[in-house]
Amino acid sequence: MLQLAGAGKRFGHKLLFENANWLITADERTALVGANGTGKSTLLKILAGFDGLDYGGVQRTRGMSIGYLPQDGLALHGRTVFEECLTVFDELRSMEREMEPLSESLATLDPESAEYAAAADRWAHIDSRLHAHNVYALDAQVGSVLTGLGFSKEDWQRRTEEFSGGWQMRISLAKLLLESPDLLLLDEPTNHLDLESRNWLEDYLKTYPGGYILISHDRWFLDVTVDKIIEIWNKGLHVYHGNYEKYLQQKAERRAQLESAYRNQREHIEHLEAFISRFRYQATKAKQVQSRIKELEKIERIEIPLEEQAIHFTFPQPPPSGRTVVEVSGLYKSYGEKQVLSDVSFTIDRGDRIALVGANGAGKSTLIRLLSGQDTPTSGILKLGHNVLAEYFAQDQYKVLDPGARMLDDISRTAPKVTETDLRSLLGCFLFSGDDVFKRLGVLSGGERNRYALARILVSPANFLLLDEPTNHLDLRAKDVLLDAINKFTGTVIFVSHDRYFIDGLATRVFEAEGGHVHVYPGNYEDYLWRKQGGAEALASASASAGSAAVSLPEPPKPEPAKEDKPAKKVNPIRLKQMQDRLGFVEAEIPRVESSIAAAEHSLGVYVSAEETQRLTQQLDALRSQHSALSGEWEELALQLEESSAV
Template sequence: MLQLSGAGKRFGQKLLYEDVNWLITPDERTGLVGGNGTGKSTLLKVLAGVEQLDLGTMTRARGMTLGYLPQDGLALKGRSVFDECLSIFDEIRSMEQEAEDLSAKLAEHEPGSPAYEAAADRYSYITDVMHANDIYTLDYQVGTVLGGLGFSKEDWLRQTEEFSGGWQMRIALAKLLLQKPSLLLLDEPTNHLDLETRNWLEDYLRNYENAFVLISHDRYFLDVTVGKTVELWNKRAHFYFGNYEKYLKQKEERRAQLMSAYKNQRDQIEHLESFINRFRAQATKAKQVQSRIKELEKIERIEVPEDEATIHFTIPQPPASGRTVIDVQHLYKSYGEKKILEDVSFSIDRGDRIALVGANGAGKSTLIRMLSGLEGPTSGEIKLGHNVLADYFAQDQYKVLDPKAKMLDDISGIALKVPQVELRSLLGCFMFSGDDVFKELGVLSGGERNRYAMAKMLVSPANMLLLDEPTNHLDLRAKDVLLDAIRKFTGTVLFVSHDRYFIDGLATRVFEVEDRRVHIYPGNYEDYLWRKQGGPEKVTEEIRSSPAYVPDPVVVVAAPVKAAVSPIKKLNPIKLKQLEDRLAAVEHDMPKLEGDIAAAEEQLGNYSSADESQRIATSLEKMRADHAALMIEWEELSTQLEEQNT
């Protein structure tokens, strides 16, 4: 459908990547990953035709359509949200009027006449197009997508210019999803989405009928949507089959294989050099020495590029607080006539890591600002416990930084005991490297200053952290550092995040803000979803504190009780031996098939012709299907044999 051959791109004097060979097939579901500055967004712009290659070529199949969503910068105006989305169907809707005109022409002309035949052919074509695009359900299609992306029915009638930049990007995303192009190119589509709309988009992409390539710093989103990962690393594109989790495993395996091959080659080179040096001066060995020299010259040296160093930063541990960190009783909050929170009561204990979730506009940021003391409640009480030192990280935290301060001097001033080498490593993880650390904070963008503010908070934390969207503007590597650091933090954390992986890896409780109340769920986001989808009922702090409330231990620790199963029927020895033999055959065939798949993938990366690439792609697709079938059979056989042995 689209093919890059020997593709390369520069950014000024810097070479971003070169020799990229990539055949994008109609069933492509790919995540584009790589470190900051490797050229991911630039490559997506090349695929979209927004930028041109400096090296190599790009070819597209005739008739294919493209849809591209940049990270930001789109602004729409002049129409309501609903009409803006409906406008993508203008051409199809105009066909409806043409179809009515053609019906009138068909009535005017004699059947069999040239005018009649021409009108009939055009009418047939138009009705086929209208039918293919479900013209009579266009309003329904628009409403479904807008609802999924978080627009209320009241929002549909508002003018697009009334919405902020993040909501403008949602409108642009809605238009692309409704267009259903042959290839959808999405650069950070989840940046402006809350958890509910991310979940909806995940389901939409899983069922999307065409191809897509996306960039995302949301690890969970990548895991559930893509089946292939392309990494830009060391100025090359490296292809992995599987989601992000499988990509990480395969990358580690590839590096281990590369290191093994590198070691074997070094041993071979050292052996040849030793022979040459030992016998170079002996005339009787001249022929063997020359043979070894030629052999040495023919060796294509394996290079092992430096891998990104893994940063493990430990947050300096704060002074301990009392057992109860925050106690909230009968909290109300309203802005004029608009009620945000009503009769909210809860307590937070030392060591809690609480995820604050809820739809956009539910009141999460308002609640976290009140807990930080930046905003007062309309009524009710918020009490801080003994020795509680709270620190608040806002979505616009960069506004409180000194624009004249230089980055390294500023962070060193509050972390006197932390060596500068360690501080520079931490800043590098948050995408500040080289001379960036000597810049004044005022010259940085808002996103860059927010990243710096997060790094600064980590080196001198209070014992109660209130974090509003701490993962915004962070890449996957920086998120992992932040997640690892907060896990080791002995204080208390309450945070708002739309990153599912981050919440699952950190939260010990989930506070859901819904219908102006706060509902409390034990466990992480997966546990919260399980309870929302039919697990035990949610327990509010009001119910929990009631004298009649008796906690049920099943709510916290027990999984749903499985129905009783009938005893496993034991097989006779002959049937058992057949199962064992088939399992052994499958286990023998799978590595060979995996080797054939790897060889075909390598062939696909070396472009020779369009026909040959198509042949290899077809063969590769069949091998992958065979491999998937073998995996299913292997799982079934293994389960049967395991049951027989229990």
């Protein structure tokens, strides 16, 4: 389909890549990765035909279609959303209109004439195209894609210029998917999508009839959509087969091999140089010295490019809060006649890592503003616990920054006990390096200021962090630093994020906002998905069935003539995976509950007050009941999996 041969590209004086060769096939499912500034977006533009090479060439199969989605910058106007998406099918609509005069011509022309043959050929060609594209279901196709990308039916008839830049990018993505080109080139397609839309896009790409190349900072998205990784590294293109997780493993192995080869080569070079230095002026060794000089000149030196240093930043730990951080009971919130939250009740305990998920408009940002004190409930109780110090990071946090302050000066005042070296390392991780740290905050873009605002919160955190979309505008490296830092944080965190890898690696509970209510799910994102897909109900049903069988014990059946054993019923693979995942969760949860039991028993040994003793006793009873239930569930799952493995 498409081929790069000896390709090279410069950006000013910087060489991005050279001697790059890449054959892109019809079934391409590839992610383009690399450090910031290595040329990923530039290479995608070259493949799309919007930029050229400085060296080498690009060969495209004649007639192939390419669809390109940039990171941002697309603006649509003049039509409704639905009308804009239908423009993708203008050629088909034109063909459809052409069918009527062609049919009239076929009815009036002489069947033996050349005009009749030409009209018949054209009619057959158009009819084939219309049937191939299912022209009579175009409206349904548009509706399906728009719904999948988060547009309500009311949005379909709104003018495109009424939507923000992020939603305009969604419209552009919808048009590309409807156009269905032979090769899709998508630069950060998930940037403006919520969780539901990302899940839908993943499923759509899995069945996409053409090929696609992606750039994305969503690790989960890459893991489930691609089977090959192309990395721009050391000024070349390097191929890894498998998803992103396998790429990381293979890259580590490849670098280890390169470092080993480098050490061996250095030892050989040093040996040659030592021989040359030792015998350079001995006539009897002149021939041997010259031989080694020539050998030294012919050696192609192995270079190991500097890797971005992994930054492990640790929060300055805050003062501890009380055991209960937030209590919410019967909370309602409305704006005018619009009811956003209805009868919401939950408790947040010290050390919780809570992911707040839900569709756009479900009330996630409203709830986090209420918890931070930025907004007040219409009715109900929202009570912060003892010594709780809340810090709120909004999606537009940059608006509260001093535009005249220099970045390094501002963050130094926020964290006077943190060294300048550590501060510059942290800022570098958030893509501010070199002289960038001396820029005035007012000259930064909105995305840059939000990145800085997040780094600023990290160096002087309160004990209750409320983060609304902290992973926006962050690359994979910065997300890893943020994830590592929050996992080491001793306070409490509630956060909104559309990055499923980030949620899965951080959350201990998931709060889902839906229909004005908040549903609480224990565990991380995978546990939440498992429960949403009916895993918990299926296990509860199986446990109930097992319990019922244990209570009513029938009389032993009378012996029957021996029969051939029937083969055991094979377990559905999806069900089997759910059971295995749940077993892993239960196995990890039991030691945690046992630790909590031990801690409660220890606390009971220290008398504080009668009320505290009563509370700890009730807590201990609840933990023991939970431990008993988990142990029973573990035994049931282990038995079911053992039976299924015997099939």
